[in-house]
Amino acid sequence: MATRSTITGVRSVELELADPERSARFYTDVWHLSEVARDGDTIYLRGTAEFHHILALRPSHGPARIGRVVYEARTRDIVDAIHARLAAMETPVEPPGSLDRIEGGYGFGLADPSGRCLAVVAGAACHDDDEPQPDRPHKIAHVNFNDPDAARLTAFYVDGLGMKLVDRAGRQAFLNADSPDHSSIVICQADANTLNHLSFEMADLDSVMRGAGRMSDAGYPIEWGVGRHGCADNVFAYFAGPEEIPLEYTSDVLQIDDSYPYNGPEYWAWPAGRLDQWGVTPPHTKRWKRIQNLFAFRSGGHRLRG
Ligand SMILES: [Fe+2]
Structure with missing residues (x-):
């Protein structure tokens, strides 16, 4: 490409x-x-x-x-x-x-x-x-932003940053960078300007699963997952990290090219009672619901040079 x-x-x-x-x-x-x-x-x-x-x-x-x-x-x-x-x-x-x-x-x-x-x-x-290694995060897969004016923020990423809107699911807009990764930014219509979550790419499904076990052993139980999303096809497990930062381990992010067809929320809707492709994940915890609208952003001081 x-x-x-x-x-x-x-x-x-x-x-x-x-x-x-x-x-x-x-x-x-x-x-x-x-x-x-x-x-x-x-x-x-x-x-x-x-x-x-x-x-x-x-x-x-x-x-x-x-x-x-x-x-x-x-x-x-x-x-x-x-x-x-x-x-x-x-x-x-x-x-x-x-x-x-x-x-x-x-x-x-x-x-x-x-x-x-x-x-x-x-x-x-x-x-x-x-090189990706088992059991270690490779990079930040995506940042998911909550925003009271998601349409305005999406337009900023498309018209300003130059990203491509590749899907919408529920209240979320998925934006593709110059990368085969389906999406690197996700924007969620919400009441506040907060972090929805920060997602880290793992090498494979086993690395997500073993990571979830490691987190559980250390006192950080799964707040939502393990499951496989519809949109972007990625495996997910969500946690409350230190200071209740909302974190995700993910893997198997869908790789796309210019031929990828856009679909909207009607296409990505789940049947009643289902939350992921496999049909195995329980609903997210009350804590996850709370912390995915908790972590704020600094405002002001946007300059990197004096
Ligand atoms: Fe995510």
Whole structure:
């Protein structure tokens, strides 16, 4: 497929936490990321994909929240093209340039229409070893955003970031990046501007299942799953992580190309009483319902450079 003028997916997410050290122990010992660097009060964790890190943990000095979501672009030219589209939409955005971050790169910070801090980068530091490994998260598969104006946020991702709306199911819009992965961003119509969940790609179904067992052993029981979604065809298991961050292990994300046909909520509706393809998952817990509308985003300070 030809390269598209959009992001390739989620590179990393910055978490602002009450206790980053405790979370770092969880993300390494239980979730199976690897600590790759520390800089000041920030702890960087990688998966098995090439990205320098996929999580950055730092103190929140207040309620836990998402600091920033960082998107990957293939080239500087694509960074510039995305920037031009966003600037024309009067998005709060800084000029693209070289970034003084731990992984370097070229890009810019911006705020989405609800004020979440984002960034688009190209050419940031990558690891040479990037093969998926059993039982270890590879990369962030997708971020699912709750938004009171999901139509506005979806238009921002399509018209500004250049993503493609590939499916709608229930209240969710699924957006495809320049990647065979069915979707890298999911937008959910909701009452508040919060994180619905953060999804980590595992190597295979066994890795999701063994991860669910590891989580259960460590005191983090499954809140919803294990099951297989209809839309995107992926296996899922959802958990409340430290500070009640809503997390997902996933695998087997549907791989698509330009011939993939769009379908809407009527197509993806389940028969009564069914919640996944296999028909095995019980309904989500009350806790999952609560925490998938709990975790806020920082607003303000969208600039990456002073
Ligand atoms: Fe998900």
